[in-house]
Amino acid sequence: MRYESFAERRATPGLPSRALAHVQAWAVLGEAATLPTQHPDFGQAAVQALLPSTPQILVEGSPAAGFEAIVPLVRDGGRLARWRLLGDREVHEPGGPLVRDAKAAMRLAQALCALARPVEFARVPLDSPIVAALREVAPAHGKLIVREADPCPFLALDESWGTPENRFSSRRRSDFRRAQRKADRLGEVGYAMHRPSPVEFNQLFDEAIAVEAKSWKRAAGTAILCDPAKERFFRSYLRACAERGETRIAAMRIDGKMVAVQLAVAWRGRYWLYKIGFDEAVGKCSPGTLLMLHALGEAAREGLSRFEMMGESDSWISDFWTREAHPCVRLRFYPRSLAGYVGLAQDTLGWAQTRLDRRFRPDAA
Structure with a gap:
């Protein structure tokens, strides 16, 4: 199956016109969703309320062959700005691409790696198919960095x-x-x-x-x-x-x-x-x-069957209610492009500064 990367566009209030044409496809794929943040209602509300003037693309299956994956991406302005998952920064809830199965995740990973800008998913469940797919596909196209993110506490009922x-x-x-x-x-x-x-x-x-x-x-x-x-x-x-x-x-x-x-x-x-x-x-x-x-x-x-606490695993949760949690990761992919090299350099410097701050801060002991 061939994937499309819809052209960048400056959004008007509401979902971009091309995305509106595919809300129905998004809803059909909803049967594969494992998180409520993958529902089209979440995405539509996020664009309308949080990101009405942000450049957006929607990567999905080819309409001719049928839809098998959707990932709404947004970015800040500027030639070097990276793509990120819709809502990651604004509400910090767990999320990720919506894919029909592992094979669809592999094809989606290929499409993401073909983008000229870095791509970041801030908080993806470790068992999401896109994690394994990017780990397999990304090395041929650039640099993938996978780091731990805030886990999602839960109680089995x-x-x-x-x-x-x-x-x-x-x-x-x-x-x-x-x-x-x-x-x-x-x-x-x-x-x-x-x-x-x-x-x-x-x-x-x-x-x-x-x-x-x-x-x-x-x-x-x-x-x-x-x-x-x-x-x-x-x-x-x-x-x-x-x-x-x-x-x-x-x-x-x-x-x-x-x-x-x-x-x-x-x-x-x-x-x-x-x-x-x-x-x-x-x-x-x-x-x-x-x-x-x-x-x-x-x-x-x-x-x-479960009580899902989607926020961070703070002490009031782990000490009082539960220590069970779904592990999550942050995915950052840097393509072999100017934007990719700059993004990797910026993040590397940021991580080094964070380590130095932790090492030398007064309360480090």
Whole structure:
């Protein structure tokens, strides 16, 4: 099968016109998706909200022979800018090319290696077919560097998680009860796992992101409300998921006021957690912990098989909830071209500087 690299274009609001013509093909290939970030709704929302004026290409199977792989790539301006996976930098969720099978991944790898610019995938699951394909194909065309990326923590669920507190030690169960008593002293506590319809979505989403902004995330600048483009993205994407009944908004309320929230989707039998937040004014009762416990129970009772925490494997996850995680890698391919040589030199200098900083920083010991 011959692959096409669609010509570079300056995007207008919405998906590029050529890409719009292939949304249906993307949806057909969706049966091979292993991550919700590979769904066309994720890509469409990302382009519309985050990258409306970014040069884009879409590499996919030849229309004459049928579509078997799609990878939306974007880049910054400039002759030496590299291609990267749509959404990698903006939302830092795990992602990767959508391929039908291992043979399609090999042909896609050939197409990627034929591009004149470097190509980067920031956070690809290690078991993605594109990892093995690029490792085999890339050496004949340039330099491939594979490095560890942030893993994706998860919890495997079964019926026993329907009462999640029983999965933990007596000491931890005591901690949960203590936190619940503190919450009860603040008012009437309630939990809900909302499955909003498109009509209900906006009101719940507004309430959720307002709660998230009341935590440390506002000061860090990572709250959704701190970034209008990111707010547009999550609103558009999760509303599209709501149209299919997949959006989940878990909420903890005290006297009717939301104090903790999770934004997630239920997709392919799993609970995929995108965002968490809580109101620091009630932080002493550990609202995030109490809501996580409730969400685990709801996901298990719904019959979902895994609770996927798509963010980084921070200590609050590994020390408190799970140490299981899907390994991920960062892929960087540098073709034998001016842009490839410059990109490799820049990254090599950057890695060397990082190693020096770690070696000589005051707290290195």
